[in-house]
Amino acid sequence: xxxxxxxxxxxxxxxxxxxxxxxxxxxxxxxxxxxxxxxxxxxxxxxxxxxxxxxxxxxxxxxxxxxxxxxxxxxxxxxxxxxxxxxxxxxxxxxxxxxxxxxxxxxxxxxxxxxxxxxxxxxxx
Amino acid sequence: xxxxxxxxxxxxxxxxxxxxxxxxxxxxxxxxxxxxxxxxxxxxxxxxxxxxxxxxxxxxxxxxxxxxxxxxxxxxxxxxxxxxxxxxxxxxxxxxxxxxxxxxxxxxxxxxxxxxxxxxxxxxx
Numbered sequence: 265x266x267x268x269x270x271x272x273x274x275x276x277x278x279x280x281x282x283x284x285x286x287x288x289x290x291x292x293x294x295x296x297x298x299x300x301x302x303x304x305x306x307x308x309x310x311x312x313x314x315x316x317x318x319x320x321x322x323x324x325x326x327x328x329x330x331x332x333x334x335x336x337x338x339x340x341x342x343x344x345x346x347x348x349x350x351x352x353x354x355x356x357x358x359x360x361x362x363x364x365x366x367x368x369x370x371x372x373x374x375x376x377x378x379x380x381x382x383x384x385x386x387x388x389x
Numbered sequence: 390x391x392x393x394x395x396x397x398x399x400x401x402x403x404x405x406x407x408x409x410x411x412x413x414x415x416x417x418x419x420x421x422x423x424x425x426x427x428x429x430x431x432x433x434x435x436x437x438x439x440x441x442x443x444x445x446x447x448x449x450x451x452x453x454x455x456x457x458x459x460x461x462x463x464x465x466x467x468x469x470x471x472x473x474x475x476x477x478x479x480x481x482x483x484x485x486x487x488x489x490x491x492x493x494x495x496x497x498x499x500x501x502x503x504x505x506x507x508x509x510x511x512x513x514x
Binding site: 268269270271272273274289290291292293295297314315316317321327329333335336337338340341342343344345346349366367368 | 393394395396397398399414415416417418420422439440441442446452454458460461462463465466467468469470471474491492493
């Protein structure tokens with residue numbers, strides 16, 4: 265009971281220095297709520313078994329898909345990328361995006377791809 | 390692929406007329422993202438097997454607990470109520486709260502309690 269408290273999302277973002285490395289802010293039902301600041305281009309990847317929810321708090325997140333489509337996610341919007349669908353998140357040039365993720369605890373940062381952007385560990389913030 | 394699109398949360402709220410009846414806006418990993426407008430007092434209840442995430446977009450959501458504590462959740466804040474913990478959501482007097490829920494698809498609206506506020510069905514919006 266004692267640890268049931270409200271979490272302010274923008275306050276948590278203000279503590280987050282790393283780019284592209286998600287940090288956990290909450291856990292429920294085998295899922296994590298994570299925050300990530302992202303800038304420029306991430307790597308193409310997919311998650312075999314996990315759907316992934318993106319919710320933007322600042323900036324414009326662009327999600328590229330292999331069929332050539334790109335979807336914009338603006339503050340106050342969400343996007344669900346279904347499992348198995350290859351995607352590449354990126355920002356508008358030079359812009360920093362504040363993004364919330366909701367996904368199963370097992371979700372690997374960059375799926376089966378190893379990249380220099382792949383987070384080595386997953387910490388709480 | 391064709392249905393991967395951004396969902397604007399406040400636009401969805403503007404379509405929602407019912408009070409206290411959650412509507413689904415997204416589904417992933419056996420969980421629903423739901424929106425609910427709430428005003429005044431809900432019923433005391435708990436969910437035996439499901440943790441429940443609340444995220445406020447407008448107004449102040451107050452969560453009462455049986456130990457006498459009340460937690461305020463303001464816009465941009467989240468709160469996780471762990472499974473088994475009895476809680477009562479309410480608004481400040483007369484205020485309408487816009488709340489997003491994230492929880493497993495099986496979650497019953499008012500747990501094992503039947504109330505006149507219990508949603509009879511769960512629809513998408």
